[in-house]
Amino acid sequence: MLRNRYRRTDLFALVPQLDLRFELQLKQLDRLLDDDELFEAVREDLARRHPRTGSRGRPSTPVEVILRMLVVMRLYGWSYAQAESFVNDSLVLRQFCRVYLEKVPDDTVLIRWADTIEPETLQALNHRVVRLARGLKVTRGRKLRVDTTAVETDIHFPTDSGLLGDGVRVVSRLLRRARAALGEAAAGLGEAFRSRVRTVRTLSQQLHRLPRRKGDQGRETLKAAYGRLIATTRRTAAQGRRVLKALQERPDEPAARRLAARLGEVLPRLKQGIRQATRRVIKGESVPAGEKLLSLFEPHTQVIPRFKAGKAVEFGRKLRLDEVEGGLISGYAILERGGGQDQPCLGDSLANHRLPFGRAPGLLAGDRGLASAENERLAREAGVKQVALPHVGKAPPGRRVEERGRRFKRAYRFRAGIEGRIHTLRRDFGLRRCRYHGERGMGRWIGWGILAHNLAKVAEAGAGR
Secondary structure, rough: OOOOOHHHHHHHOHEEEEHHOHHHHHHHHHHHOOOOOHHHHHHHHHOOOOOOOOOOOOOOOOOHHHHHHHHHHHHHOHHHHHHHHHHOHHHHHHOOOOOOOOOOOOOOHHHHHHHHHHHHHHHHHHHHHHHHHOOOOOOOEEEEEEEEEEOOOOOOOOOHHHHHHHHHHHHEEEEHHHHHHHHHHHHHHHHHHHOOOOHHHHHHHHHHHHHHHOHHHHHHHHHHHHHHHHHHHHHHHHHHHHHHHHHHHHOOHHHHHHHHHHHHHHHHHHHHHHHHHHHHHHOOOOOOOOOOOOOOOOOEEEEEEEEOOOOEEEEEEEEEEEEEEEOOEEEEEEEOOOOOOOOOHHHHHHHHHHHHHHOOOOOEEEOOOOOOOOHHHHHHHHOOEEEEEOOOOOOOOHHHHHOOOHHHHHHHHHHHHHHHHHHHHHOOOOOOOOOOHHHHHHHHHHHHHHHHHHHHHHHHHHHHH
């Protein structure tokens, strides 16, 4: 049964000789998290974990404790295990997280509950925090600056041999489990459970050494080795399809159903990896970035050209950030396309700005990636009074005079501040690399990072006053 909160206990009053108290920022954060809308939004998601979570079963970890521990975890950059350990050892954090003298939930409990909170809920929570900040006069939403950054997925550097090797290893592990699940029926499948992991490992080690050879002979040797690797992977995929068919004939057995679902996810990705390696290495074709599979475990990963020194490309997802004065991220979105320009993002940014503020910003600033005549027209029609988007290419004389003016320069200097905000989010709030799995997991990871950042900024402003 889902529990809202523990019975309130003042730990500071129990041990007055220690003179415990919240620091100013934590005190402001404690008040912000008492908001009923934040609490109810999280409770609705947690109640959907099972059909009768809200009314049946033993009492759960309270909603209030889960929300506060997840915020503290991202605020200080802790892992789940560290959050459990540090909250357990600190009376101040026990009081802040409203655990009091009860048992602190362990890391596995937090992980299971955190997986039930949807990315859309975190978007709504962020809008609520921005509205609270507006009510507290932390921001008025008069200025808006927009930019994009890349959030890496948690994968190793993508190579065709690595992708095929991962596929053979995962399918072989699933075949081993399927053999136990099928029992006596496995005897009729013969060689279908054979593991080819050792063969693939030997071929992968050879492929790492072969690129050192130069010339036509080296290229032909590389193709031959890749041909053997692809053939071995195809045989493993064929084994997987045979076992999958046998598992699907047992829909009433939970273990067989779970293994069939997992094989059904992995085999199409492995087939795409085989096709990709054949096109690129054997046939010598150039595979477009949009058609590439970069990871068997994070298939949503995209190639993001960065054109920066030391890192020409990144592998992850592109993120749009909308920042208003006061240092708050008023909106964000994971973009569908990793490459190309950012012009299509502006319409969504302006629409998103109206949700917490009810009107368009007075000033809009962005870099050359957002600049276009269509975007300037869109901003004017939305009600933006001053648009600071630099002209791309050779500007006409009138536009050059405008961009050299003091008003435009001041507005464009405001735009540069979002670069520092992006650095802070990447360094302190985990937006450098996503540690959750899947596209929904990335939405969750980014949402908690931005929510924790905004709560910290509002609390910092309140503490400063």
